[in-house]
Amino acid sequence: MIELPSDIWYGDKPLLFEPPESWEVSVFRMAGDSAREVEKEEIFRVLREPIGQKALSKLAEERGEAVVVFDDMTRPTKLKGIAKAVIEELKRGGVSDENITFICANGAHGTYDRDDFAKKLGEEIVESYPVFNHNPLGNLDYLGETSAGTPVEINSEVMSYSLKIGLGCILPHPQFGYSGGAKIVLPGIAGMRSIAYNHGVIGGWSAAMAVRELHPTCQMAYGRVNEENVMRRDAEEAARMAKFDFIVNSLVNTRRENTHVFAGDIVEAQRKGVEEARKHYATQIGFEFDVVISNAYSKASEAAIATWPSLCLKQGGTLVVVCNSKTGQISHYIHGRWGMRRKGGFLYLPPPDTLKRAGKVIFVSKYQEKQPWLEVYDEVVRVKTLEEMVEEVGKEEKKVAVFPDATIQKPF
CATH class of the missing domain: 3.40.50.11440 (LarA, N-terminal domain)
Known part of the structure; x- marks a missing residue:
């Protein structure tokens, strides 16, 4: 059973995920994840x-x-x-x-x-x-x-x-x-x-x-x-x-x-x-995975940060971004988008180039919104649960990487 922290500021109830037995799963945790709360x-x-x-x-x-x-x-x-x-x-x-x-x-x-x-x-x-x-x-x-x-x-x-x-x-x-x-x-x-x-x-x-x-x-x-x-x-x-x-x-x-x-x-x-x-925050990583599951938790309202683990994919692999952000994505007056036809932000930032390594992106959230924040693709597959994600990815044998909170983990 894999635990993914979720619902920041709104209960913080983690998601529990049981991957298919056919998947070869590696969970990459940051070095300080077991550190205790300061007295x-x-x-x-x-x-x-x-x-x-x-x-x-x-x-x-x-x-x-x-x-x-x-x-x-x-x-x-x-x-x-x-x-x-x-x-x-x-x-x-x-x-x-x-x-x-x-x-x-x-x-x-x-x-x-x-x-x-x-x-x-x-x-x-x-x-x-x-x-x-x-x-x-x-x-x-x-x-x-x-x-x-x-x-x-x-x-x-x-x-x-x-x-x-x-x-x-x-x-x-x-x-x-x-x-x-x-x-x-x-x-x-x-x-x-x-x-x-x-x-x-x-x-x-x-x-x-x-x-x-x-x-x-x-x-x-x-x-x-x-x-x-x-x-x-x-x-x-x-x-x-x-x-x-x-x-x-x-x-x-x-x-x-x-x-x-x-x-x-x-x-x-x-x-x-x-x-x-x-x-x-250092996290040991691997490469050439068929699927990367990247959880956005600490900065869930800036979920694009959680796309960096796409560098661990084999070319054309599947990136899964898990993001239960009840407030949605942050309204950024400088970098953000303010419409479909007029992007708005003075320093508008497009999606990172690292995403282009993925052949498919799946966005998992119980709080879906019609917001084109992964514009590098014509279409992102949107599902509400991890179970739906598994059905979309397929249960056949796969090499899978999991990052519990990619918004604060660093790959160096």
């Missing part, structure tokens, strides 16, 4: 003994106020325990409840509601503190340009606080190499001009990839690069311009448990976290 004491330790920064309570004592910027629902991070510990340390430093505000770093992802904030931060925080979405189209302070020319426009509410704290996770990322650190600032709480320049002009990510290459440090960036990535360096410069003080980043397993926590300077703490992340 509460360890969270407090990293807040009190941070990397490259004063203790959070000491910063709180000096500033007397704080804004807490947290990652959005496209990221798997359960922040309730971490956010409560941060509040406790702020209060330990003398900051009152009235001087603490939370801002969601939704970047170009659209907005979220109270239910989302409660799932991410816990009911107690939503009841006790103001929680706002970031608006990338307004309410921005212009801080100047980075050395690469990015116009730095940052959420003005965040800029009004003397102590700025970020909460999020470090995961393999297709553009930055790894997330975490300064990415909470750019794109997290940046304006559209800033995001478009960083992602498009500097990184090169857009439909124009068909006629020109990405920046070399962005090519196959997923889990391969970090500090040498030009988009990250640009974001870190923007974070310094915004005087962003403190970051708390975690690593997660495929149960979305925080297994490691790194805190402190927004650059140095992320660097330390990536040292562990390189090992934690």
Whole structure:
């Protein structure tokens, strides 16, 4: 029996899958999948003994106020325990409840509601503190340009606080190499001009990839690069311009448990976290499979990330993407599609070329939607259950690979 995590933020009930006996199945798990959830004491330790920064309570004592910027629902991070510990340390430093505000770093992802904030931060925080979405189209302070020319426009509410704290996770990322650190600032709480320049002009990510290459440090960036990535360096410069003080980043397993926590300077703490992340998310892979079953869980609303295991297929094999995302695919104002005839996003991204290795794509989801996000094919076979998928693939002898959460596993 194979267990695939499923229904992120909506019960997290796993799918149980019994493959046909005739299939030769290999399950590829990431190295850190069995890592245990971090203890509460360890969270407090990293807040009190941070990397490259004063203790959070000491910063709180000096500033007397704080804004807490947290990652959005496209990221798997359960922040309730971490956010409560941060509040406790702020209060330990003398900051009152009235001087603490939370801002969601939704970047170009659209907005979220109270239910989302409660799932991410816990009911107690939503009841006790103001929680706002970031608006990338307004309410921005212009801080100047980075050395690469990015116009730095940052959420003005965040800029009004003397102590700025970020909460999020470090995961393999297709553009930055790894997330975490300064990415909470750019794109997290940046304006559209800033995001478009960083992602498009500097990184090169857009439909124009068909006629020109990405920046070399962005090519196959997923889990391969970090500090040498030009988009990250640009974001870190923007974070310094915004005087962003403190970051708390975690690593997660495929149960979305925080297994490691790194805190402190927004650059140095992320660097330390990536040292562990390189090992934690690493996944040994094989090649020339007839069928690859790739589960999208941690980033289910960005299921295209789960298509990278197609590189493990033999030419013309079958890629199965499993994605139970009740909210569907994310509305991305920069990279997303906004219609059938007018694609819309300023830096619209077509499907990855790696998909062309597959001769057939099967999309498994109990939440199907008429959305052409795998446009490399005229038609994607859509089924609602794994049992239907088996009938579509066939029960004859096959060499099959399974990736339990391809949205956070990395093949390097």
